Amino acid sequence: MKKTYKIEVDCANCANKMEEAARKTAGVAAATVNFMTLKMIVEFAEGHDPKAVMEQVRKNCKKVEDDCEIYL
Amino acid sequence: MNKKQKIMLARILAAAALLLILGFVPADGWLRLGLYLVPYLIIGYDILLKAAKGIRNRQVFDENFLMAVATIGAIALALAEGSGDYTEAIAVMLFYQIGEWFQSYAVGKSRRNISELMDIRPDYANIETDGRLTQVDPDEVAVGTVIVVQPGEKVPIDGVVVEGTSTLNTAALTGESLPRDAGAGDEVISGCINMTGLLKIRTTKEFGESTVSKILDLVENASSRKSRSEDFISKFARIYTPAVCGSALVLAVLPPLVRMLGMDLSPDWSTWIYRALTFLVASCPCALVISIPLSFFAGIGGASKAGVLVKGSNYLETLSQTKIVVFDKTGTLTQGVFEVCGIHHSEMENEKLLEYAALAESASSHPISKSLQRAYGKELDRSRVSGIQEISGNGVTAVVDGHTVAAGNDKLMDRLGIPYIPCRSVGTIIHMAVDGDYAGHIVISDVVKPHSKQAIQALRSAGVRQTVMLTGDASKVADHVAAELGIDQVYSQLLPADKVEKVEELLKHKPEKAKLAFVGDGINDAPVLRRADIGIAMGAMGSDAAIEAADVVLMDDDPLKIAKAIKISRKCLGIVYQNIVFAIGIKLICLLLVAVGLANMWLAIFADVGVMILAVLNAIRALFVRNL
Numbered sequence: 001m002k003k004t005y006k007i008e009v010d011c012a013n014c015a016n017k018m019e020e021a022a023r024k025t026a027g028v029a030a031a032t033v034n035f036m037t038l039k040m041i042v043e044f045a046e047g048h049d050p051k052a053v054m055e056q057v058r059k060n061c062k063k064v065e066d067d068c069e070i071y072l
Numbered sequence: 073m074n075k076k077q078k079i080m081l082a083r084i085l086a087a088a089a090l091l092l093i094l095g096f097v098p099a100d101g102w103l104r105l106g107l108y109l110v111p112y113l114i115i116g117y118d119i120l121l122k123a124a125k126g127i128r129n130r131q132v133f134d135e136n137f138l139m140a141v142a143t144i145g146a147i148a149l150a151l152a153e154g155s156g157d158y159t160e161a162i163a164v165m166l167f168y169q170i171g172e173w174f175q176s177y178a179v180g181k182s183r184r185n186i187s188e189l190m191d192i193r194p195d196y197a198n199i200e201t202d203g204r205l206t207q208v209d210p211d212e213v214a215v216g217t218v219i220v221v222q223p224g225e226k227v228p229i230d231g232v233v234v235e236g237t238s239t240l241n242t243a244a245l246t247g248e249s250l251p252r253d254a255g256a257g258d259e260v261i262s263g264c265i266n267m268t269g270l271l272k273i274r275t276t277k278e279f280g281e282s283t284v285s286k287i288l289d290l291v292e293n294a295s296s297r298k299s300r301s302e303d304f305i306s307k308f309a310r311i312y313t314p315a316v317c318g319s320a321l322v323l324a325v326l327p328p329l330v331r332m333l334g335m336d337l338s339p340d341w342s343t344w345i346y347r348a349l350t351f352l353v354a355s356c357p358c359a360l361v362i363s364i365p366l367s368f369f370a371g372i373g374g375a376s377k378a379g380v381l382v383k384g385s386n387y388l389e390t391l392s393q394t395k396i397v398v399f400d401k402t403g404t405l406t407q408g409v410f411e412v413c414g415i416h417h418s419e420m421e422n423e424k425l426l427e428y429a430a431l432a433e434s435a436s437s438h439p440i441s442k443s444l445q446r447a448y449g450k451e452l453d454r455s456r457v458s459g460i461q462e463i464s465g466n467g468v469t470a471v472v473d474g475h476t477v478a479a480g481n482d483k484l485m486d487r488l489g490i491p492y493i494p495c496r497s498v499g500t501i502i503h504m505a506v507d508g509d510y511a512g513h514i515v516i517s518d519v520v521k522p523h524s525k526q527a528i529q530a531l532r533s534a535g536v537r538q539t540v541m542l543t544g545d546a547s548k549v550a551d552h553v554a555a556e557l558g559i560d561q562v563y564s565q566l567l568p569a570d571k572v573e574k575v576e577e578l579l580k581h582k583p584e585k586a587k588l589a590f591v592g593d594g595i596n597d598a599p600v601l602r603r604a605d606i607g608i609a610m611g612a613m614g615s616d617a618a619i620e621a622a623d624v625v626l627m628d629d630d631p632l633k634i635a636k637a638i639k640i641s642r643k644c645l646g647i648v649y650q651n652i653v654f655a656i657g658i659k660l661i662c663l664l665l666v667a668v669g670l671a672n673m674w675l676a677i678f679a680d681v682g683v684m685i686l687a688v689l690n691a692i693r694a695l696f697v698r699n700l
Binding site for chain 2: 012020038063067
């Protein structure tokens with residue numbers, strides 16, 4: 001399943017870091033962050049609850065880039 | 073400017089003003105440090121906080137860390153040497169923030185620019201209830217509802233006109249400024265602007281399935297598919313910062329140690345630490361990291377403005393390397409509608425012959441009989457026709473106004489034993505016989521699109537080396553069209569599966585770097601569109617299958633747009649490479665100058681911010697595609 005989330009981030013490199021962090025989160029099959037449209041597209045792995053996974057994604061992103069936000 | 077940017081601007085101005093004033097304040101020692109720390113903290117407190125948080129979260133090597141270490145180091149050095157020159161550290165932070173501010177402003181601006189370009193999202197639909205118009209959310213309109221579109225409004229949902237006539241402006245969708253007429257029975261596509269009359273439209277799709285939604289979805293998600301250049305930059309940035317930090321450390325420690333132990337000189341610690349700090353300032357990768365995605369974003373935005381939808385940065389990149397273009401014939405290079413283009417050896421008036429032909433064929437729904445009826449142009453009185461007999465694969469015989477009329481191909485004439493005059497023209501030939509005597513023949517053929525020839529030439533001048541045409545048509549017709557348009561290679565009489573095979577063969581024989589594009593009208597070309605390096609569907613307004621299968625979608629069916637798309641991609645990729653070379657080049661030169669002591673921190677920060685601003689401005693150039 002694929003879902004798109006609106007994000008808030010200031011720099012392109014930070015967006016790359018968020019993407020990296022999201023990809024490494026358990027339950028995420030694939031993730032792309034589009035800095036220009038400020039969107040994160042997450043593909044969830046089979047059998048994972050998107051809500052719980054996204055909470056974790058958000059946490060991990062905050063870790064690499066404090067100044068970011070994902071609107072769940 | 074948003075709120076964040078306004079606050080930042082205020083901080084920049086305040087810090088700059090304070091710095092100027094402090095230049096005139098005679099203060100020494102700790103007081104001086106205390107005074108100078110005020111503008112430093114105003115401009116840099118968030119950087120310091122972020123750096124600290126980064127360290128806590130074990131994300132040490134980022135820009136914030138670089139700036140924090142460089143500026144704190146510079147202050148510490150000034151303090152240790154007793155020079156009291158804190159201006160440099162503050163200025164570095166100041167310029168860094170100015171750069172960041174500019175970047176955020178430029179990105180925001182181009183974001184808005186591009187969303188304005190694609191401002192085709194309809195906000196509402198009008199529904200008539202009890203003689204009054206009510207505005208509703210287009211999402212809530214069910215299929216089959218009649219909606220009202222007033223002059224000046226956008227058509228919100230795809231549908232068929234049930235009442236009214238008007239002209240529609242399709243510029244936002246196709247980049248084509250010529251308006252289209254629409255009347256009762258015509259299909260209209262969402263996103264067009266109704267210009268003159270009131271239209272009542274019966275919707276045929278839901279809003280989410282309508283053309284306008286599909287296009288918006290496609291454009292908004294386009295830059296999510298990343299190109300190799302973008303991947304390269306993200307990987308580069310990931311190893312770059314730690315590498316620079318390492319080099320800076322080596323620069324700070326190694327030369328003094330060598331001087332001290334190997335050469336018996338004084339270690340000169342402060343010079344080398346200063347150089348290492350300057351090295352850190354000069355090394356920020358921001359110019360690269362921001363300008364590459366921005367270039368692609370602007371390129372894709374500019375292309376959509378021209379009616380060329382590119383599904384991702386990676387496709388823009390592939391498109392720019394296109395050297396071979398393979399066309400489908402019907403519907404791509406030709407109109408795909410058959411027209412009567414000649415009447416030869418007629419024994420009676422041409423009009424009369426056409427009338428007989430149209431009447432004899434009046435019961436058939438074959439494209440050929442449709443084109444005969446179109447050429448005749450008048451209402452057909454079916455009561456004049458009787459005894460219609462269709463002979464499959466040959467033609468028809470019928471009695472029209474008491475005359476027996478036979479209309480069909482060579483085989484029909486042979487079968488009826490009527491001698492006929494073979495035709496030299498290319499196309500489908502319909503021989504006519506009236507009362508058993510030969511009466512001449514009608515030539516029907518597909519018409520080449522007005523811009524096809526020009527399009528092939530434009531492709532050539534855009535650097536395409538080979539053009540190939542694939543068609544299911546007879547070789548005589550195909551060769552004729554190819555010769556007329558100047559196409560290099562033709563493969564005719566192909567079944568749809570053969571087309572895939574031919575494309576695979578071409579793919580096998582081409583050099584690795586030259587990419588092959590296939591252009592089709594998208595109706596039955598989906599497998600070939602997928603198989604080619606890059607699939608281009610044209611005339612895709614309203615055809616979902618094409619939008620799904622292709623990588624690049626041309627909104628109207630003008631073949632000139634193919635060359636335009638390639639040129640847009642070349643320009644965009646050109647800008648990307650310029651930025652990569654320019655940004656990395658200047659960075660390396662700067663780092664070298666710093667390492668040998670030829671540049672100070674002022675130069676380093678100017679180089680960093682300057683390169684970034686130039687790269688961003690260059691990236692925005694990709695948006696302008698009108699004159700390509």
